[in-house]
Amino acid sequence: MLPQAQLQTHVDQHPYPLLFATISGAHLYGFPSPDSDFDLRGIHLLPVREVVGLVTGPETVEKSGFYDGLEIDLVTHDVKKFFGLLLKKNGYVLEQVLSPLIVQTSPVHQRLRELAGQCITRHHAHHYLGFAANQWKLFAKEDPPRVKPLLYVYRVLLTGIHLMRSGEVEANLVRLNETFRLPQLPELIERKLAGPEKGTLDEADLALHRREVERLTTQLEVAYAESKLPEVATAAAALNELLIEVRCGG
Template sequence: MIERQNRLLPAVGKQPYPLLFVTISGAHLYGFPSPDSDYDLRGSHILPIQDVVGLETGRETIEVAEIRDKLELDLVTHDIKKFFSLLLKKNGYVLEQLYSPLIVHTTPEHQELKAIAKGCITRHHSHHYLGFARTQWRLFGKECPRRIKPLLYVYRVLLTGIHLMKTGEVEANLLKLNEEFRLSYISDLITQKLTSAEKSPIEEGDLGFYRGEYERLYEELEQASQSSELPATPSAKEALNDLLIRLRLNGEDGANK
């Protein structure tokens, strides 16, 4: 994995603005990439002041899809203001990107942001995971034949949400989550996914069981949210604002010191 992460660095180095961080998301982060899985790179960049206050504004979001050194990758970065705003809006995607342990590019401010963002986590992040689970379950139900990958996404989302509500910690890796939940069918599905191609099908006769587990875990996430000791509102807005101003004023030097 480290070797492949290093092979992703050239794509990151081509970005037009200084980067706060870039991490790996998607199936690699979730712990069940297939041999042909692409790399989902996510992060945040820093627009210079002139690209923020001038009549011609810079690119708030940058998306790049390419094949580099036989690796298919998808890179998406948001300007720091947009990324910080998303952190304050119960967005589980950006939390998982920020705390991903699969780091391609980092800075001291990235580490600072991870400490600050603890104050962005609230019990209302459960709505993100509940909504994502519903969407993934609908997508899974529309497929013919039905594949393992969407089903794993359903369970990954629910277990991440339950774990977050109970501990306040962001854990997106299904293998690590299952060390806590110990669901044997999760291990079986991951094994099938890792040893097969991206479009691995599942047995139609198992659908009733998987539906029951989806409903059970969905209810557990709702209950975990109701009983969670996490705050109802974020407390990190002021600290995020201070970091945003400092990064904007320092520009490239602030992201690479």
Template structure:
């Protein structure tokens, strides 16, 4: 359990409860990290804990007639009554998602909020830079669009902050080649970030589904401007157009699976 994780969850969440969740899983976990609002830097007092990771199915689960359980979802509560949900993918599925310009799984893999790790986790982290491409801008552009439409329907602060977070993560990735999901950090990295975002982050801390006390027209203009900045950053990005590292990732998946099978 990392110091960063305990700090992000805060004193009201018993982070040690996550270790019990990890221990209860039927197959080994490569890693388990915290995603969602805690990773993004704007949790509320009533935010649930989004635990994400990778499990490793045995070889027998992949070579028989039954469909393998490539994705597992479990809900529950941590000590103290904090809601938690765990979603894990089998290693092969997770790596395939990495190769499909999926920024969400890369944020999970690279999250500093680590509940469980392993040597295989460290190796996969080291392989991650090869899959980063300028095409990941599409992921963040699309995610921001989905969250903006949700904001228009609900007028809630949460999807508005998700919109800004996605755009700023995409811009920073295009410019630096770094996956940075923490919105307060991004405010210091992306000069175009609107100056009122710290106030929105502070307001979000009071309630998970609170209303956004903002001028819709103002934030709409700022969101549209950031979309244009993301387009420009993608056009000028030094990242490759297509993911690399396929052979190394293939070898990693095979070796990791066989090591556990023989171990």
């Protein structure tokens, strides 16, 4: 059960109007620990005077800390910056727009959810391949290795493969594994759900996970090569019109 009221109170304190705020991170991915923080992501709207003048407002607002007993990490981008990210091979922003864990929404957010499919390209595979490789490097350096970064590796690889094959963004590892049926994942997820954020792994399991990550990386590369998704996003014109409408107060 999400602490909706407490999260909404934090969102209400944002210095700019928010077009949406959703939950990302471990809660979205389906494996929050008892001590996981809440990762809030969204779009803020800078007023016209902070866009057209010599002194402009912040494109990104970040605020982290403990609020009413909750650890919250809030990151929002101005609408123009966020729309630009949507038109690039950025899986993060797609997942944020489409997150089912919604703290605050608006008609603009609903429109973005409708346009999200037109922002997906086959080259989003590079985002997931790169993130998985970086997470594996971090995981491999740890002593002892932790469950959390390993689950992040599995999550991004399965999300990427699923996206290339279906054109659908699915960030929840539990739901993804209903399709992939990797036998090692339920136990890892259970350990993450039940244990502290710094839960660790046994050395004996590392060889198995290394082979699996290599296999899934190859699967994502093949899925990218065979994907029928567009080469480029097709939502640029619609996003441009929506940006003008939002900025001008339409």
